[in-house]
Amino acid sequence: MTYQSQVPPDLKQDLLRAVDNSPADWILLNLALSTMKMGGHRYGAFLDAATTAAKLAIYSTFIEQGCNIRKTGFLYHVEPKRVKAIVHEIQAALAEGQSLKVLNSKEPYYLIALPFLWQEHFPCAPGETQVGLQGLTSGERKSIEESLPPSAPRARILDQVEFTELIELLHEMSQEELPGPQRMAFSDALMSHIKFRLLHSGTVLQIDSPLVDIPLYALASGSYSPKGEQERVFAMIDDVARYFGLLQAWVREDVGALRGIEVFDVAPQRSQEALQELDEMLRAWADKYHQDGGLPMVLQFAAGRRDYD
Amino acid sequence: MTYQSQVPPDLKQDLLRAVDNSPADWILLNLALSTMKMGGHRYGAFLDAATTAAKLAIYSTFIEQGCNIRKTGFLYHVEPKRVKAIVHEIQAALAEGQSLKVLNSKEPYYLIALPFLWQEHFPCAPGETQVGLQGLTSGERKSIEESLPPSAPRARILDQVEFTELIELLHEMSQEELPGPQRMAFSDALMSHIKFRLLHSGTVLQIDSPLVDIPLYALASGSYSPKGEQERVFAMIDDVARYFGLLQAWVREDVGALRGIEVFDVAPQRSQEALQELDEMLRAWADKYHQDGGLPMVLQFAAGRRDYD
DNA sequence: CTCAGCGGGAGGTCCCCTCAC
DNA sequence: GTGAGGGGACCTCCCGCTGAG
Missing domain, CATH: 1.10.10.1670 (HetR, flap domain)
Structure with a gap:
């Protein structure tokens, strides 16, 4: 027993209430819980990684705005001086590959x-x-x-x-x-x-x-954190990142981008049966349309209880 | 033309390279790009929201560890003094409802x-x-x-x-x-x-x-940011947040939690056909198992090109 | 040993100002 | 307008120290 990954329900409710049903904050919170509690990252490391992400957003805008420091500064409410420092930092990092403060490896x-x-x-x-x-x-x-x-x-x-x-x-x-x-x-x-x-x-x-x-x-152990849980947490972070990418294609209205959500109620005794059928159905669908050398595609799905709204 | 939501491909490659295929960082980056560039949030607002998420993670551990300040501090490399201040801040916020710095509403x-x-x-x-x-x-x-x-x-x-x-x-x-x-x-x-x-x-x-x-x-406009894009971006953030929650149930191995990913290549001319069939198939599946008053369930899916690996 | 306090330093976010092109 | 420079305020993340129980 190494982790208390189950948060007491009232605590979880508190956390949910704290972010006030704001989905962006909910994502941040889940990410913080995953990387810090399960991954063992330092508090400061998470903050640094978030700062780096924001800096990259600034850099990206800076490039798009024709390398205009002042404009970029106005857009994000950052001093021109600071924008310049950030741009230099990012460019230096991109030039000599990797020297930004990121969560990098999945665990410290x-x-x-x-x-x-x-x-x-x-x-x-x-x-x-x-x-x-x-x-x-x-x-x-x-x-x-x-x-x-x-x-x-x-x-x-x-x-x-x-x-x-x-x-x-x-x-x-x-x-x-x-x-x-x-x-x-x-x-x-x-x-x-x-x-x-x-x-x-x-x-x-x-x-x-x-x-x-x-x-x-x-x-006492050949690896940090228990094997099974570790891998599922990694897979989760991986899936969320890829899912985010897929949805961005959908936001851009790219051809071949699909996004869907089905809300329904299922009889408790048929729940397992339904999920199993879904799994098989999707596998059969992917097989049916698979063709070697075709367009590389990916389909992601997740289902479960919706006890939050 | 109000937004440059299309990043030049080389810039996007640069950003990808900067986070070095680390999925956690990729999520942070996407979140920063979505909220700052599209949502118009300030740089400082994003950092504050990330800090709040990390503080909530600390608070959650503090409660789980039996309110032990020192233990919590060691776990996240935070001074006991700071842990205490953070806990007070969170508890005050939870008591008098909402006063944390979050991205709160989806746009400023x-x-x-x-x-x-x-x-x-x-x-x-x-x-x-x-x-x-x-x-x-x-x-x-x-x-x-x-x-x-x-x-x-x-x-x-x-x-x-x-x-x-x-x-x-x-x-x-x-x-x-x-x-x-x-x-x-x-x-x-x-x-x-x-x-x-x-x-x-x-x-x-x-x-x-x-x-x-x-x-x-x-x-010049009745609403901030163009109508269509705005709603799709909101839906995206919403979906990702819910998807994150579903996958956490899967990590905990809850019954009724399903997670799947299908990787395949599709013939270009059949791509549209395949996606349409998928859409209909899933709707039919949800209808088939739907029963009023049953367990509330949700299924989310997204598909698209996998041009990153 | 744990818990409490206070100190300092570095660096970041904010603010404002001037001056040359 | 834009770049480049100056100033100062405040907070937070790090470190170290001391002393009471």
Whole structure:
């Protein structure tokens, strides 16, 4: 049990009420909940990503307006000076590929890369003990090893200093692609954040064994966040992004763009049957019209209860 | 021609490259483009809305973690002090209903409300002239009136001062629901922004007639932004928000939640036929399973070219 | 160790002004 | 008009410190 992804219904109602049925705000909220709560992104990282998106919108308008700084500034209520700085920033980023602050990888690098780096730097050969600490009998080592869950990857158990250094190394690696001014210095606060995230998600397990007086840390999972949920969340974000693109084609009235929504009530006992038929029907439809080498198309659909309105 | 909603393909490619195929960033970018470029929201307004969404995510975790400030702070790399302030802010907002900075109405109030307020404050009876200015012959008045597009609503033509005062009134009205500290003072910069937005969208027309030495302003449209496009953009944002909700049910593995995606190639000449059949098929399916008083359900779908991957 | 406070620095959003082309 | 520069106010995100319980 690593995540509390189920929000109590009253809390969810509160959040819904807070954004006051404004769909744009609802999208932002869902995105924040997904990336921060499930993905483990920092608060500041989400704000930076949103700022970058807004900057790109400004840049896009700047180009369309014939590179007119003042006009662009008026359109979005931004100082000309700031517009210029933003344009420079974006152009520099586009030129030397990627240096904008985005959510980039779906999860922070320092969280997803940890299990791999741990196993690489502190491997544990089949016969070897996982406990590197001195001054323990082999029985004591064994009892510590057996306190780990069976699903834990075989890797060395670290002490406080080793664990801290590993996290710092991870942070440095995640920063080294960024240009100078955008780098974030390592700090105690950041260290605590990363450590807490790893423990909270169950990727790392803290062992407070009575045999040793210092806390030990064990790698408890081969990947950050549980496998199934992780993949479904990624698929969701992916789908929403693509769906957004499809609807924009529909807004532009492109040929071959279709958008639809069906609202209906279904008898509870026929609900499963209906959804299954829908799934098969759409697959059959796609097969029927499929032709190799034709226009590449995609159809997305989602159905469920409409308990919000 | 009021909007340049078509981005040149190379620019769009640049933007895509900037977010580096990260779907979460792509969603943010689309949202920024929709609300800022099409909706006319300010840069700062979008940032505020994103910040509010992130704050709500923090608040939600705070509640789930048993109101533990420190834990919440570690999880998102936020100072305990700041967490406390955020929680207070949200709770105050939830208590006295709505006072958070959100995109709220789909477009800024001062833009959508202008045509109505103009016609209310400066009506023009059928026989009356639209030009209120003194010292003109009736022939000169008529020539000015005839320079307006035929679709323009009948309302008085304003001079610089009247127009400015109308905008200031609009701004005051849009602010009066907000609590004290969140209000934004009226300023020249804001005035220029709103004026420019109105002219840029074609809601207001500036008349530089050689007959008068001062600029005149005429109401050119009964609504901010062209009717058709406006509604489709709203529908898009609405759809994406609901789709996001449906997929979250799917991530939670709720019963009755369905998510699907079909990828296929279609012969160009059969594309229209295929989409039409799909549309009818889904409608027939919804009708078949519909039963009054049953479970309220919704099905959303979108199809189009997949020229991104 | 947790919780509370206060301090500072950097950078961003806002505002206004002037001056040369 | 547009670009380019100056100024200052305020807030927020980061960091660090101290002290009470």
